[in-house]
Amino acid sequence: MEAHPLVPIGACLLYGLLMVAGQAYFRTREPLRARTSLAAWNLFLALFSLVGMLRTFPQLVHNLATLTLRENLCANPQATYGSGSTGLWVQLFILSKFPELIDTVFIIVNKKKLIFLHWYHHITVLLYCWHSYVTKSPPGIFFVVMNYTVHASMYGYYFLMAIRARPRWLNPMIVTTMQISQMVVGVAVTLLGFYYSARAADHQSCRIKRENNTAAFVMYGSYLFLFLQFFVGRYVGTQSPVASKKTA
Template identity: 65%
Template sequence: MAMSNVIANIPLKCIGENGMGTKYAEFSCIFPTLGKTYMPFEKYYDPVSVLKYMQESPMIPIWACIIYVVGIMAGRAYFSKRDPLSWRRVLAAWNFGLSLFSWIGAFRTAPQLYYNLTTYTLRDNLCDDPAALYGSGSTGLWVQLFVLSKFPELFDTLFIVVHKKPLIFLHWYHHITVLLYCWHSYATTSPSGFSSSS
């Protein structure tokens, strides 16, 4: 089923157009019962300005990862001769915030993923323009926020360092590779990025 045929079967009021001229079906409009839970700023969100900035700034995630690794080494050296801090409440608040963000993001993107997998062919899901499939409008907002959330998530390691807990290779390797993968797949508009990150 071609994307144009799917959009042709959607009410005109539910068709949005992003800043690149790509038409998409706004998920919150297609399913009005779910749509009642969406805030006005989510509906018909245009991700193009942030996407273009990310495409023009490929060094940002690389520099972030370099600063992250240097920060880990400097922090571990600093705390090697000092007592650990006790930031348990701050850590609990931080983890609650990340957990809440993840639940909201899952609630916003999982229905779109299910819709795409049951409406479009495998070829459509893996090869069509992600701006039309899921990258614009309400789902596009939460996909973009998910990608950008990889930067604040680097601060997870701060709590390990200041509490002088063991820092395993998998922890910091995961943070670096996920940030780089998410930025790259988003900036290059990889259609399969949605299903692998959700």
């Protein structure tokens, strides 16, 4: 992955071109109503994310119990989460950002509204995750566990919606609140990263790379703003809450 930095860039460019072409193609055509395929896809991603969370969360708990917060955010990730089953599921998490682009296909073929937050999130998270992995970002385990957890719930919700089996108590506001909480923690982790890296005597004492942490701060900060905007537009006001569109 270090030797092929153009792969994620090429994937994002192709994604953008196909997204524009797909919308143009279906502009004058009927939606496909691919509900069965959508349900199967969401179920697959929900189960994948659940397993990923179960395989990475124990490592994060172990790290927090045995290392200081500074060590968790600054230590060599090859020692804290980059090996064994955790290392495997971290890598699978990074690679999963490519097939997750298929989410957009279902929005386009079903002629649903494609909001900026959706495609902006998919592009930026793919680029950031690839860069974090090849630069061995120390705080990566925090972001991986959070995203696996939120995606397990989010895609599970979408699956229930696709098969029309959502229980009354499962309000879409819950999913959006989880997404916003993830962004708040993400911003907090990046701010701590700036603090610890600024106080470090050298690179070896804190392996956070400023360009990667800056990208994370901008990314999570923009997500937080956009998700809050989405939350207010969707749930605050006179309109009744409706099912949340895919945004992450």
